[in-house]
Amino acid sequence: MRYGETGFNLEIDLTTGNIERVETDPRDTELYLGGLGTNAKLIWDRVPPEADAFSPENLLIFASGLLCGTPATGCNRTIVTTISPQTKLMAFSMMGGFWAPELKYAGYDKVIFRGKSPELVYLYINNDKVELRAAEHLRGRGSVETAELIRQELKEPKAQVAAIGMAGENRVFFASIEQGRSSASRGGIGAVMGDKNLKAVVVRGTKDISLARPAEFMELCQEVLEYIKFRNENPVPGVMPILAGLGSPQEMKVHDEKWHTENFSWGNSRTRRKEFWSEEVERDWTETMDKMRTRLISCYNCPMTCGATISPPGMPTYMMKCFSKLTYTMAAFADLEFGLGIAQSATEYGVDGFSAPQVMAFALELLENGILTDEDFPGMPEDNEGRFYWLLDHIVRREGIGDILADGTYWAAQRIGKGAEEYAHNNIKKHEQLPLKLSMLNPIYFIMYATGEKINITQIEGQFPQAPFPKREHREAFVKDWFQVPDEKFKQYFLDWEPRGENSIPYYPTPPMVCDIVDWQERMHYIDDALGMCAGLSSFPLKPPYHIHNYPKFISAGAGYDMDEEKLTQAIKRYRTLVRANNTRRGMRRKDEQPPKDHWKKRFPELEQELLDTYYAFKGWNSDGIPTETTLRELGLDYVADDFIERGILTKDEEAPPQKAAADQEKEA
Amino acid sequence: MPGEKKTKTVKTIKVDVDKCNGCRACEVICSAFHAAPKYSSNNPERSRIRVIREPLKDVYVPVYAGEYTPAECMGRDKYIIDGKEYDECAFCRASCPSRSLFKEPDSGLPLKCDMCEGEDEPLCVKWCIVDALTYEEREEEVEEGEEMEEMEVGLEALADKFGMDKIRDAMARLSQHKKD
Numbered sequence: 142m143r144y145g146e147t148g149f150n151l152e153i154d155l156t157t158g159n160i161e162r163v164e165t166d167p168r169d170t171e172l173y174l175g176g177l178g179t180n181a182k183l184i185w186d187r188v189p190p191e192a193d194a195f196s197p198e199n200l201l202i203f204a205s206g207l208l209c210g211t212p213a214t215g216c217n218r219t220i221v222t223t224i225s226p227q228t229k230l231m232a233f234s235m236m237g238g239f240w241a242p243e244l245k246y247a248g249y250d251k252v253i254f255r256g257k258s259p260e261l262v263y264l265y266i267n268n269d270k271v272e273l274r275a276a277e278h279l280r281g282r283g284s285v286e287t288a289e290l291i292r293q294e295l296k297e298p299k300a301q302v303a304a305i306g307m308a309g310e311n312r313v314f315f316a317s318i319e320q321g322r323s324s325a326s327r328g329g330i331g332a333v334m335g336d337k338n339l340k341a342v343v344v345r346g347t348k349d350i351s352l353a354r355p356a357e358f359m360e361l362c363q364e365v366l367e368y369i370k371f372r373n374e375n376p377v378p379g380v381m382p383i384l385a386g387l388g389s390p391q392e393m394k395v396h397d398e399k400w401h402t403e404n405f406s407w408g409n410s411r412t413r414r415k416e417f418w419s420e421e422v423e424r425d426w427t428e429t430m431d432k433m434r435t436r437l438i439s440c441y442n443c444p445m446t447c448g449a450t451i452s453p454p455g456m457p458t459y460m461m462k463c464f465s466k467l468t469y470t471m472a473a474f475a476d477l478e479f480g481l482g483i484a485q486s487a488t489e490y491g492v493d494g495f496s497a498p499q500v501m502a503f504a505l506e507l508l509e510n511g512i513l514t515d516e517d518f519p520g521m522p523e524d525n526e527g528r529f530y531w532l533l534d535h536i537v538r539r540e541g542i543g544d545i546l547a548d549g550t551y552w553a554a555q556r557i558g559k560g561a562e563e564y565a566h567n568n569i570k571k572h573e574q575l576p577l578k579l580s581m582l583n584p585i586y587f588i589m590y591a592t593g594e595k596i597n598i599t600q601i602e603g604q605f606p607q608a609p610f611p612k613r614e615h616r617e618a619f620v621k622d623w624f625q626v627p628d629e630k631f632k633q634y635f636l637d638w639e640p641r642g643e644n645s646i647p648y649y650p651t652p653p654m655v656c657d658i659v660d661w662q663e664r665m666h667y668i669d670d671a672l673g674m675c676a677g678l679s680s681f682p683l684k685p686p687y688h689i690h691n692y693p694k695f696i697s698a699g700a701g702y703d704m705d706e707e708k709l710t711q712a713i714k715r716y717r718t719l720v721r722a723n724n725t726r727r728g729m730r731r732k733d734e735q736p737p738k739d740h741w742k743k744r745f746p747e748l749e750q751e752l753l754d755t756y757y758a759f760k761g762w763n764s765d766g767i768p769t770e771t772t773l774r775e776l777g778l779d780y781v782a783d784d785f786i787e788r789g790i791l792t793k794d795e796e797a798p799p800q801k802a803a804a805d806q807e808k809e810a
Numbered sequence: 811m812p813g814e815k816k817t818k819t820v821k822t823i824k825v826d827v828d829k830c831n832g833c834r835a836c837e838v839i840c841s842a843f844h845a846a847p848k849y850s851s852n853n854p855e856r857s858r859i860r861v862i863r864e865p866l867k868d869v870y871v872p873v874y875a876g877e878y879t880p881a882e883c884m885g886r887d888k889y890i891i892d893g894k895e896y897d898e899c900a901f902c903r904a905s906c907p908s909r910s911l912f913k914e915p916d917s918g919l920p921l922k923c924d925m926c927e928g929e930d931e932p933l934c935v936k937w938c939i940v941d942a943l944t945y946e947e948r949e950e951e952v953e954e955g956e957e958m959e960e961m962e963v964g965l966e967a968l969a970d971k972f973g974m975d976k977i978r979d980a981m982a983r984l985s986q987h988k989k990d
Contacts, residue, residue, distance in 0.1 A: 212838050348855075350852055350854060352849065
């Protein structure tokens with residue numbers, strides 16, 4: 142008997158319509174856990190590096206995490222994995238909501254799609270009954286609308302529906318998959334779903350999920366719930382509201398948006414508005430929110446209320462994800478009423494709330510600077526807000542200039558030429574990042590931005606405070622009950638971190654400390670993505686209820702694997718390295734690991750090189766960012782090592798890079 | 811003695827629909843508590859509390875299972891509260907033929923809330939930390955009657971579904987089979 146997981150995947154060949162239920166190997170779960178870990182293995186085994194995102198060989202995997210569907214609070218994430226059309230690398234975007242637990246209750250851990258359907262279809266999973274159904278009548282329908290129509294059609298009000306909107310159907314590179322109050326947005330996975338002619342994946346399940354050691358598991362769950370209550374009543378003092386608690390409920394609940402609106406950039410990720418947040422704005426925005434927000438809502442088995450149902454005047458109700466609240470507003474230099482309104486259309490169309498607004502602001506900046514002209518925007522309204530609606534509409538339909546913009550700022554700039562590249566200035570690995578333009582290089586964030594393969598800084602950071610606290614006594618108070626640290630040394634790193642002077646940014650934390658800090662943050666996120674845990678209760682906040690000390694117990698008691706901190710750390714390292722190996726094989730190198738040029742005003746090229754060198758060595762990668770043969774064999778990834786050697790990515794017994802990184806050559810010259 | 815008045819402690823779960831965030835933690839813990847062995851598995855479909863949820867209409871109503879009823883209502887009315895339309899079933903706690911709620915998914919047998927007998931308070935209340943569910947006890951004078959055993963409720967439901975003859979036949983076959 143399998144615990145935690147069901148032990149079965151669904152394999153769907155969309156080209157032939159063949160459907161199979163396949164038993165999985167429990168040894169793979171022990172090595173790679175589940176969710177992201179085993180997804181990375183499937184991509185390695187079955188998607189050749191030559192395969193394009195839009196080729197039938199590309200897989201689209203909908204996975205539940207290892208502990209989804211168990212009583213573990215907040216464990217509800219679906220991990221969707223494929224090759225991204227935008228980055229050409231492995232994309233793994235997560236969504237909360239209700240889908241992954243329902244899949245478990247239907248009796249499956251993953252749904253693996255290959256091939257391309259000749260006609261638009263959706264997959265309906267109802268326990269043992271699994272069928273592909275015609276979806277032509279749903280073409281062009283919004284993602285929320287589609288979910289409702291399918292539930293009615295199937296007479297299954299409890300079915301959970303993950304669907305794409307028009308953006309996915311038209312292969313917009315930043316198309317999302319929408320589900321309940323969540324979406325898998327980053328990396329353009331909605332476009333792959335559209336390319337496969339798959340409109341939705343619908344699931345309904347009524348089976349049990351079993352636990353290996355129930356009493357122990359429930360005690361752990363109880364501790365987590367108690368801790369959540371404690372933290373809700375005792376927010377971390379001395380940090381901004383978003384970092385003081387758990388989850389991200391403040392996005393919808395709290396009205397103070399001073400920090401985001403004044404620190405993040407407006408328009409095409411360029412303009413800081415340091416004096417923006419006034420009493421008047423606060424009053425206006427509070428009024429707007431009170432008028433449109435119906436209810437604060439949660440994902441499956443989680444008390445955190447990070448989302449809300451929003452009813453903009455004259456528009457259908459939709460469910461909002463935390464930060465889309467501000468992205469459209471800030472891209473358009475508009476107000477919250479506009480932001481909440483256009484997000485309704487954007488949710489139905491199914492686009493990434495980070496990329497879509499930036500792409501639109503980028504287009505208008507190109508127009509203002511003469512790189513694009515009025516002729517490129519025939520019929521576009523005069524008013525600012527109208528222009529954004531017009532652009533959104535043209536992008537998701539791939540009409541006119543929208544067809545170019547639909548490839549994201551990086552590829553659009555390539556196609557437009559005439560210096561447009563200078564305006565696509567907020568990308569890492571060809572993908573739009575948070576609209577942050579800051580002053581002083583932050584060494585921790587530099588490494589996270591550069592080496593993260595999740596394409597989203599908020600899905601890498603957490604655990605460690607983002608900035609030093611002003612006084613030592615505050616820091617001492619902070620570390621007192623900081624039991625989540627994997628090692629006591631982290632407390633010292635933080636205690637000695639000063640806002641100014643010798644022990645301040647960018648030279649403190651030192652590169653070796655930065656390695657430890659980033660590695661810890663990343664480790665937590667990778668655990669979450671394998672277990673299906675929401676980052677909001679684990680890797681994202683300071684002092685979360687889930688941490689490296691109780692996770693092994695959850696896995697042991699839940700899934701029945703003999704797990705301790707060391708073994709878990711090794712497993713994470715294994716599949717984290719496998720994610721990188723997938724991307725290495727697809728050509729990702731050191732040259733790709735550069736934050737945007739203007740991300741920080743004050744840069745330190747030599748320090749940045751040292752940081753990268755130190756981090757690569759720490760991770761067991763060579764100086765080009767390629768996992769070394771020794772590292773791979775230590776982790777039991779011999780098949781990767783052999784493949785790298787066969788392809789000439791690594792040479793036998795070689796620890797030095799096969800070719801020097803461009804930056805190193807410059808330094809030597 | 812039947813017919814006599816007696817003071818009885820009535821256990822209730824007060825439901826504040828305005829506070830419900832729709833997370834269904836109540837379903838998770840209820841089904842886990844009632845698994846055999848306890849907590850060994852969970853499955854919301856076996857839960858004795860269900861959140862009737864229509865997010866886009868802002869309908870969030872946690873309902874815990876009451877008595878089994880063999881007949882469905884003649885008409886099902888709509889209620890409009892605070893501008894929101896609710897189907898009558900949203901507030902009904904019966905396990906009835908017209909809906910799939912409060913039935914074991916495999917046998918179809920009715921489920922009924924037992925207030926997590928043996929615990930200080932029902933676990934759905936404990937797990938609802940947004941306080942949509944609160945536990946209350948009140949004293950009430952009731953006429954004493956004989957309470958039906960859980961198995962009897964189940965058997966009666968089966969009898970309603972298949973007829974007494976079929977149940978008798980099945981029991982006979984089953985006891986024969988067990989003897990072998």
